[in-house]
Amino acid sequence: MSAAEAWxxxxxxxxxxVRAGSIGYQEAIESGxxxxxxxxxxxxxxxxxxxxxxxRRGAAGSNGGPLAGVPVLVKDNLCTMDxxxxxxxxxxxxxxxxxxxxxxxxLREAGAxxxxxxxxxxxxxxxxxxxxxxxxxxxxxxxERVPGGSxxxxxxxxxxxxxxxxxxxxxxxxxxxxxAFCGVFGLKPTYGRLSRYGLVAFGSSLxxxxxxxxxxxxxxLAYAALAGPDPFDATTRLGPAPxxxxxxxxxxxxxxxxxxxLWKEGVDPEVVGALEQAAACxxxxxxxxxxxxxxxxxxxxxxxxxxxTAEASSNLARFDGVRYGFRHPESDxxxxxYTRTRSAGFGPEVQRRILLGTYALSAGYYDAYYLxxxxxxxxxxxxxxxxxxxxxxxxxxxxxxxxxxxxxKTDDPLEMYLSDIFTLGANLAGIPGLTVPLDxxxxxxxxxxxxxxxxxxxxxxxxxxxxIEVRGEETRLGRDHLTEFAxxxxx
Amino acid sequence: MAxxxxxxxxxxxxxxxxxxxxxxxxxxxxxxxxxNVCPVCLGLPGALPRANRAAIDAAIRLGLxxxxxxxxxxxxxxxxxxxxxxxxxxxxxxxERPLCEGGALPVTVDGEERSFALVRVHAEEDTxxxxxxxxxxxxxxxxxxxxxAGVPLLELVTRPVFRAPVECGAFLTALRRLVRWLGISGxxxxxxxxxxxxxxxxxxxxxEPLGTxxxxxxxxxxxxxxxxxxxxxxxxxxxxxQGGAIEQATLxxxxxxxxxxxxxxxxxxxxxxxxxxxxxxxxxxxxxxxAEARRRLPELPWTRAAxxxxxxxxxxxxxxxxxxxxxxxxxxxxxxxxxxxKLASNWLMxxxxxxxxxxxxxxxxxxERVPPGRLVELLKKVAAKELPGPLAKQVFGWxxxxxxxxxxxxxxxxxxxxxxxxxxxxxxxxxxAENPGPVRQYLGGKSATLGFLVGQVMKxxxxxxxxQVVQELLREELEGARRGC
Numbered sequence: 001m002s003a004a005e006a007w008x009x010x011x012x013x014x015x016x017x018v019r020a021g022s023i024g025y026q027e028a029i030e031s032g033x034x035x036x037x038x039x040x041x042x043x044x045x046x047x048x049x050x051x052x053x054x055x056r057r058g059a060a061g062s063n064g065g066p067l068a069g070v071p072v073l074v075k076d077n078l079c080t081m082d083x084x085x086x087x088x089x090x091x092x093x094x095x096x097x098x099x100x101x102x103x104x105x106x107l108r109e110a111g112a113x114x115x116x117x118x119x120x121x122x123x124x125x126x127x128x129x130x131x132x133x134x135x136x137x138x139x140x141x142x143x144e145r146v147p148g149g150s151x152x153x154x155x156x157x158x159x160x161x162x163x164x165x166x167x168x169x170x171x172x173x174x175x176x177x178x179x180a181f182c183g184v185f186g187l188k189p190t191y192g193r194l195s196r197y198g199l200v201a202f203g204s205s206l207x208x209x210x211x212x213x214x215x216x217x218x219x220x221l222a223y224a225a226l227a228g229p230d231p232f233d234a235t236t237r238l239g240p241a242p243x244x245x246x247x248x249x250x251x252x253x254x255x256x257x258x259x260x261x262l263w264k265e266g267v268d269p270e271v272v273g274a275l276e277q278a279a280a281c282x283x284x285x286x287x288x289x290x291x292x293x294x295x296x297x298x299x300x301x302x303x304x305x306x307x308x309t310a311e312a313s314s315n316l317a318r319f320d321g322v323r324y325g326f327r328h329p330e331s332d333x334x335x336x337x338y339t340r341t342r343s344a345g346f347g348p349e350v351q352r353r354i355l356l357g358t359y360a361l362s363a364g365y366y367d368a369y370y371l372x373x374x375x376x377x378x379x380x381x382x383x384x385x386x387x388x389x390x391x392x393x394x395x396x397x398x399x400x401x402x403x404x405x406x407x408x409k410t411d412d413p414l415e416m417y418l419s420d421i422f423t424l425g426a427n428l429a430g431i432p433g434l435t436v437p438l439d440x441x442x443x444x445x446x447x448x449x450x451x452x453x454x455x456x457x458x459x460x461x462x463x464x465x466x467x468i469e470v471r472g473e474e475t476r477l478g479r480d481h482l483t484e485f486a487x488x489x490x491x
Numbered sequence: 492m493a494x495x496x497x498x499x500x501x502x503x504x505x506x507x508x509x510x511x512x513x514x515x516x517x518x519x520x521x522x523x524x525x526x527n528v529c530p531v532c533l534g535l536p537g538a539l540p541r542a543n544r545a546a547i548d549a550a551i552r553l554g555l556x557x558x559x560x561x562x563x564x565x566x567x568x569x570x571x572x573x574x575x576x577x578x579x580x581x582x583x584x585x586x587e588r589p590l591c592e593g594g595a596l597p598v599t600v601d602g603e604e605r606s607f608a609l610v611r612v613h614a615e616e617d618t619x620x621x622x623x624x625x626x627x628x629x630x631x632x633x634x635x636x637x638x639x640a641g642v643p644l645l646e647l648v649t650r651p652v653f654r655a656p657v658e659c660g661a662f663l664t665a666l667r668r669l670v671r672w673l674g675i676s677g678x679x680x681x682x683x684x685x686x687x688x689x690x691x692x693x694x695x696x697x698x699e700p701l702g703t704x705x706x707x708x709x710x711x712x713x714x715x716x717x718x719x720x721x722x723x724x725x726x727x728x729x730x731x732x733q734g735g736a737i738e739q740a741t742l743x744x745x746x747x748x749x750x751x752x753x754x755x756x757x758x759x760x761x762x763x764x765x766x767x768x769x770x771x772x773x774x775x776x777x778x779x780x781x782a783e784a785r786r787r788l789p790e791l792p793w794t795r796a797a798x799x800x801x802x803x804x805x806x807x808x809x810x811x812x813x814x815x816x817x818x819x820x821x822x823x824x825x826x827x828x829x830x831x832x833k834l835a836s837n838w839l840m841x842x843x844x845x846x847x848x849x850x851x852x853x854x855x856x857x858x859e860r861v862p863p864g865r866l867v868e869l870l871k872k873v874a875a876k877e878l879p880g881p882l883a884k885q886v887f888g889w890x891x892x893x894x895x896x897x898x899x900x901x902x903x904x905x906x907x908x909x910x911x912x913x914x915x916x917x918x919x920x921x922x923x924a925e926n927p928g929p930v931r932q933y934l935g936g937k938s939a940t941l942g943f944l945v946g947q948v949m950k951x952x953x954x955x956x957x958x959q960v961v962q963e964l965l966r967e968e969l970e971g972a973r974r975g976c
Contacts, residue, residue, distance in 0.1 A: 079537045092536065099530050101537060200536040204769035234541045234771050311769055314569050317580035318534045322635075334633075338573055361571070361764035370766060 006031035010482055011070045011164035011218040015111065018069035025059040028069035029113050036161030040488075043143050046157035048076050048134045049083040050116035058082070058113035065111030066225055071163040072107055073154045076117040077124055078167060078209070079198035080104055083114065087200050088122045088132035091345030092325040101198020102230045103167060103209050110225040115163050118153025122347045123316065124174055124202045126150050127419045130410055131349045138406070139181060140488040141445055145403040148178030151210070155182040158212040159446075160488055165222050166212035170433075171202045172304050173398075173423025175210030176450055179435035180398035183446025183486055185219050185465065187211045188423075190455045191430035192237035195230035201315040203308035204235075206427040214485045216466040219434070220247035223458060247462040248479045252286030256451075256464070257391035259294035262422070268401045274438045274447040279395055281472030282464060290391045295383045297421035299376060304424040305417060306360050306373035313357030319345065352413065377428050384429040388454040393461060397422045398435045398450035402443075426452055434461045436468045440486055493696040494731060496724045497704075498653035502666060503686040504645040504676045505617065506549050511641035512616040513540030513583060518643065520682070524636040532641035534578030539770050542567070542614075546643035547590070549675040550614045551776060551784045553645060554591030556673060556791055559612055564775055565590040567768035572761050576619035576635050584615035584646065586765040590774065597793045598665040599811060600658050607662050610648040617642040645675075651690065651701070656717040656724070663687060663713045672792050672817045680712050687716050692737070693727045702727075703737040708754065709744050719744035722751055795820055803832035812840050818854045825863035830870040838870060842887055861890055869897045876959030878908060879949055910957040912964055915948070918956065919964045922947045923972070934973055941965060 003023050006014055017023035033052075041047060055071075062069055074080060077087045079097035086092040104114065121131040129137040129152025137152040139145040140160040147156040151168025155178035158166040168175040170188035179186020187210055194209040201207060211222045227241030258279065263272050279289055321327035321341030328340035346354070360369035387394060399419055409416040426433040432455070437448045449468070451461045469483055511518050514531035530538035554561050568586035591612035598605050619640035623633030647666070653659050667678040667685055677684040692704035707723055710716040722744070727737055739757040744750075790798070792814045799810035799820075813823045813836060826835040843866075847857055869886055872878040878886070878897075889900045901908065909915050922944060923930055933940040941962065948961045 077537075085536065087536070095536070097530070097535060097537065099535075099538075196537075197539050198537040201770075232541065233539050235539075235769075310766060314571050314581050314764070314766070317571060317573065318536070318578065320573065320575075320580060322575050323533065323578065324535070334575055358764065361766055363762045363764075366764075366766070 003027040004031060007035050007161045010215045012221055014164060015068040015070050019064050025062050025069040029055050029059045029071045029115060032071055032162040040140055040160040044138050044140050044156050044160060046119055046137050046153040047116045048119045054082045055115060062113055063111045066221060068111035070112045070165060071115035072112045073116055073118045073157045073163050073166045074104060074114050075151050075154050075168045076120050077169055077200040078104055080114055083117050088120045090133045090326055091319045095325045102195035102232060103226050106226050118157060120153055121150035122350050124150040124169055124171055125349050125353050127177055127416050131347055136406060139403050145405055148181030150174040152178045154212050155179055155184060158184045158214060164214060164218055168210045168212060169199055170208050170210040171206045171308060172427050173420040176423045176433050176435040177399045179212055180448035181403040183437040185213045185216060186435040187219050188426060188433045189458060190432045192235050193227045193241050195233040195236055197230055197232040203311040206308055215482055216462055216469045217247055217479060220244040220462050242456045242459050244459045244462055248466045249463045250285055251282055251464050251467050254287045254392040255290045256282055256287055257387055257394035258289045258291045260291060261293045263397060266400055267397055270402055270441045270447055271397045274449050275395060277438060278449040278468050281468045284472035285467045292387060292390060300380055300424040300428055301417055301421055303373045303376040303428060306369050309353045309357030310360045310370050313354045316354055380425060381429045384431055393451050393453040393464060396450045396452055398448050402441055402445040431455055432458050432461060434465055436465045494693040494728055495696040496654055497651045497692050497701055498659060499651035499690045500649045500659060501688045502647045504670050505684040506546050506643040507676050508543060508545045508643050510543055512543050512546050512643035513641055522638055527638045533637055540583055542771060543643060546614050548784060550590050550612060550645050552673050552788055554612050555785055555788055556669060557594035557596055557609060559591035559594030561591055561776060561781060564773050566773055567771045568765045569768050571764040576621045578637060578640055582616060583768055585613035589613035596665055598661045600661045607652045608650040610650055612645055612647045615644050615646055617644050656720040659720060660713050660717045663716060668792055668815060689720055691720060691723050693731060703739055706741045707744050708741060715746040718749060803827050805836055809836045816854060822854060822858060822863055826867050829867040831874050834870055834874055846891055872897055877957045879954050879958055881954050908957050909952055909955050910960050915956055915960055915964055918948050918951050919968055922951060923968055933969055
């Protein structure tokens, strides 16, 4: 493979090539821009901030670490000193942070280069990347369809080949759902395993930085570089993160939960088919299916939209036009400055959620909404604990449907909220979830499944993902064996 | 109708920790505006707080001193409201599960020992400071300095236990002494290190239910607290006497003009939408931490005052004065171990405190010049009557200015105490010869006359005779005369 084709490589292979000297740092970074981005980016619009000069400097300053020369597209809500960080919002227009998020700093320490900032729903509030002040991102497998959200930019960019790894954030499924829609792996780690320092907060008790990649092994590679305690984030878990170096260890002797009651109705048959296919792969490799009844997702949706919006209403209070970002030009006093700046700076979905959250925390409503939601959250966490007492991990849809059309759900917020019905639970429970791409549907759209496990089960989930990645072939194929990625082709 | 005031205080104590409450920025005062700031205390997007252990430790020690219950698990909370000097537009504080609950502060009010019950003590962060308005051309602008944003504060809330402004003044004086005693805060109200808001309502004397209360803010001196409260009590009394009703409101007290102004009425009251701070884990204070804090807790001022009274036999007034500052109490004790306790107390309370007041010195500055050992040497001579009183005070004066022991100072200033019988006997005999009347009285059994005769000898010596020796010689001579009769 020529250096110009470096974009096709996995992150692991690319870093090997860079360290061996067969691929230059500069080529490793630019290959994705010259080939696939030239072809896809004008239509897909996955990237909102990019700068060849910054990339050149990044490549020059890179090192021979585990991610040597690996370009990474980082969601626009992760602070980067060398690119603006705007959360897809007008209110942060032009804002450039004076510091790197911990995960960004760790990427750089591992030799990776930030290749740009990925598009997103404003402040990560959305499931389709349509609510961005820069306009929507489109799904490279079907430009009329959404890439999922809110981390649609990094998901689409990894899918079309800009970079082998992307970073997103997952508050209710914002990594796992777009990963499913774009046919890539998407990991939401255990709460507290990846530092949130420098991740612009949406729902602090739910937010986790997540990883996109085209290969299971690359998820493990990035996880190993990023996970672990951070003194700057008091909610990170103490002690070292679980080791994921045996990501291809297989699933022999493991039991996976099969909560079929969840997809009895309201789930696309293509999604159910993917679940059956994934289950068959796992069984072929020695895992046992354990049917179980699970709490319907509607409870999680209601709980989530109270907790997340309550926290968001407070987290987003700091965007007031006083210190940074957008300030409404016509304001005579501080009240007018606040209301005009926030009314003009935030989009409608963000305003809707701030109002919802403010209401849920208000005097007289706090007990009925916020406290009840907290109790429900405890109940949901226990539900998962009970399930994991009976199985090692669970197989679940990542989303109830395949990618939907642009504009299909923007008029109906509730319908949009329901597209996260299978992903919200993991955020409420603080457990890891991993989207595993399977194949393309008859219509050429990615099909995927989601694996959920107990806290710190990332090594186990990666083992199961690898089994599905190699279609249930025995893992003696070896870790160097890479299945051909189902690249999008323009129709 | 007679009315009774019911007052509760909410005090904020700025801690003297090196760094801020939730980040590593220096908490110092007086730096260039907006120089002690970082992403955390500026509330930049993505920044997260981390709790300052030293500040929590200070809260624990104050709680222990007040006899509060220290919670093993307490919870930080967000208090949400918009203000330009508050970077996140919420303050991280504690709400439903504070670190310290209950407890009381012992206070002496008009010589009477009282104890004022508390609701809670917890740690939180300070806001920045606004400066406004200023003119920029034809525009009015405000500026904000965030150096103070995130500086650790302790909030202390009392029960509505006060009935008069003077009690509040005494409480604040005692609280200021305590926080200084514990070394957790400068406690200076003028510098904003100790701040106080007061809730006050009136009710018919003897009745139980509380009346409608108002809150007074901006009380930035102990005198201001008492004056502001007195003014508000008077205002409420007039309204009630005219048959009116008190409206719930927040008032500002202008100490310069001594007037109250309404800051906001009930209708515009904030809904702070408190909820647990998701960025900080539950604050766990385990037994080991508590035990260590307890171990490092000094003997408390009121305990020490009681001990001074019982151990050294001091009157309550002396014990109170000497325990106003911890280093003064330490200094006193260093002296009292060596010389007469009451003598040491008298000298400290009159001579030493006068010098401190006149020169504006701290006790540390004094102690640097006159360590306890130096004063003790002088006091020992006074106690042994080897130095006449006026001369001792003169030596004390030299001590403040110059180095050297008592003997050295006397030599340097050419003063020689006449202390040998050989030197003094001629003076004594002369005085006896010149005062036949008093001598007769003495010999007739009126021994108090001896004091007069001592004074005459001292006078004759120009104040340089050692009184103890003079007294012995006089006795000796007089007894000789008695036998000779």
